[in-house]
Amino acid sequence: MFFKRKSKSLAIDFNGEIYNVSPQKTILESLLKKGASIKYNCGSGTCGQCTFHLIEGAINKKGTSSKSLACSTYPLTDIKLIQY
Amino acid sequence: MLKSNQVNSNEIRQSYSASLLPSRFVTWMTGKALPEQKPLLNLNWVHYTLAMLTIFLLSVILGFYNQFNQANLYVTLACWAGLVFSSRRMAAVILHQSVHARLSTHQWFDRLIGDLVTVLMFTQDFKTYQHDHCQIHHAPKTFATRLDPIVNFFTTFGIKPGARKHQLYWAFFSTLLSPLFHLTFLISRLAYNVNASRPLRSVLSILYISILVNISFQFSGGLFAFFMAFFLPLVLFYQISAFIEICSEHAWFDTHVKNQNELEINIYFYADISWGRFCGSRYPKGQPVRILNWYLSQFFIHLPVRLFILVGDLPQHDYHHRHPLCFDWVNARFNRQAATQNLLANEPEYIDIWGLHNAIEHVFNVLASKSEEEIESPLYSGH
Numbered sequence: 001m002f003f004k005r006k007s008k009s010l011a012i013d014f015n016g017e018i019y020n021v022s023p024q025k026t027i028l029e030s031l032l033k034k035g036a037s038i039k040y041n042c043g044s045g046t047c048g049q050c051t052f053h054l055i056e057g058a059i060n061k062k063g064t065s066s067k068s069l070a071c072s073t074y075p076l077t078d079i080k081l082i083q084y
Numbered sequence: 085m086l087k088s089n090q091v092n093s094n095e096i097r098q099s100y101s102a103s104l105l106p107s108r109f110v111t112w113m114t115g116k117a118l119p120e121q122k123p124l125l126n127l128n129w130v131h132y133t134l135a136m137l138t139i140f141l142l143s144v145i146l147g148f149y150n151q152f153n154q155a156n157l158y159v160t161l162a163c164w165a166g167l168v169f170s171s172r173r174m175a176a177v178i179l180h181q182s183v184h185a186r187l188s189t190h191q192w193f194d195r196l197i198g199d200l201v202t203v204l205m206f207t208q209d210f211k212t213y214q215h216d217h218c219q220i221h222h223a224p225k226t227f228a229t230r231l232d233p234i235v236n237f238f239t240t241f242g243i244k245p246g247a248r249k250h251q252l253y254w255a256f257f258s259t260l261l262s263p264l265f266h267l268t269f270l271i272s273r274l275a276y277n278v279n280a281s282r283p284l285r286s287v288l289s290i291l292y293i294s295i296l297v298n299i300s301f302q303f304s305g306g307l308f309a310f311f312m313a314f315f316l317p318l319v320l321f322y323q324i325s326a327f328i329e330i331c332s333e334h335a336w337f338d339t340h341v342k343n344q345n346e347l348e349i350n351i352y353f354y355a356d357i358s359w360g361r362f363c364g365s366r367y368p369k370g371q372p373v374r375i376l377n378w379y380l381s382q383f384f385i386h387l388p389v390r391l392f393i394l395v396g397d398l399p400q401h402d403y404h405h406r407h408p409l410c411f412d413w414v415n416a417r418f419n420r421q422a423a424t425q426n427l428l429a430n431e432p433e434y435i436d437i438w439g440l441h442n443a444i445e446h447v448f449n450v451l452a453s454k455s456e457e458e459i460e461s462p463l464y465s466g467h
């Protein structure tokens with residue numbers, strides 16, 4: 001109990017590439033950190049550039065956008081995404 | 085040549101080693117770090133935000149105090165400098181990073197800070213700025229088009245595509261001192277701060293300005309102290325600085341991308357219309373007169389530009405467009421330099437322009453080269 005619990009890592013299948021990421025970070029932050037080539041711009045859930053299509057798995061959306069934005073979405077399970 | 089590639093630009097930066105200016109100072113002033121140079125201090129957003137708020141508040145308090153006493157000219161000038169220095173950084177760095185949620189890592193706190201600084205400066209509020217900046221300026225189909233709020237702003241004052249270059253320069257210089265420009269800008273600021281749709285913001289803004297006006301009346305019997313200690317630096321000088329800065333920021337209405345569909349898929353759609361704007365010039369060889377001129381230009385042109393116009397990470401604004409999620413924006417000059425040496429796959433080379441005047445010249449060259457038909461195309465009309 002005195003140690004910070006290590007969060008389990010989840011797998012993101014992004015455009016066919018697999019990345020192991022932390023569920024504490026947004027999908028965008030995680031993918032950028034792993035060097036994935038993801039389209040994005042403002043980073044604050046506004047411009048819509050990091051929109052993705054969820055193929056499998058569950059995500060937790062923050063913010064008011066109806067789109068799935070990588071900059072304001074967190075993975076809840078292993079997920080499969082596509083960005084055109 | 086206005087635009088430099090990295091080889092030429094690094095040579096210009098390295099030419100400073102022959103001067104008497106310390107390397108760390110040169111890196112800060114020009115905005116261009118030496119290859120492999122690392123930050124001396126481990127600064128972050130807390131240091132930056134606290135420093136700017138402190139300078140701002142001290143400049144306001146000292147400015148009023150000075151007006152109520154001897155109205156010493158040097159103190160007045162120092163307070164103006166402090167206010168323009170801090171307010172431009174509060175707008176172009178603190179507010180800017182907060183709308184990108186890149187200030188503290190907590191969105192709600194970023195919004196709080198963003199709104200606080202805009203109330204203090206009496207400028208555009210967080211929410212509308214976030215919409216204008218993130219949703220329009222950062223979106224490929226509207227960036228640097230007629231729909232971009234920055235373009236809208238300066239075209240009103242004659243900085244228009246298709247105009248001849250001398251007309252653009254005339255519009256530029258006349259706008260800086262135009263009462264119509266300052267009044268229009270001020271009215272837009274007023275509308276963002278006092279607005280029926282934002283009652284809390286309106287109450288805070290009215291209360292804040294009322295307190296300052298009341299203090300001015302209480303201690304000096306009139307509005308002169310308010311005018312000298314607040315209005316002049318935060319309206320006139322602030323607006324001049326903001327206008328000069330946006331005229332050098334991007335090559336508006338210009339992109340290598342051929343059509344709107346390509347805009348959606350090309351992640352570097354902004355790369356050739358954004359650049360590093362560095363405050364300096366190559367150190368001359370030979371004649372003492374040229375060297376003396378060079379020192380004079382550093383201290384009386386490039387240094388004031390860095391202090392009051394190209395503030396914070398604005399010299400590395402192109403790096404921001406390539407890496408909007410960078411939290412370490414305090415060290416943007418070092419990060420950009422490292423990025424120029426480690427381009428990602430398919431990433432275009434960075435473009436550098438030395439001297440604010442050269443950046444403006446380049447923007448005006450582009451605007452003057454455009455025809456009305458070109459601007460009406462979907463690529464530039466933003467539709």
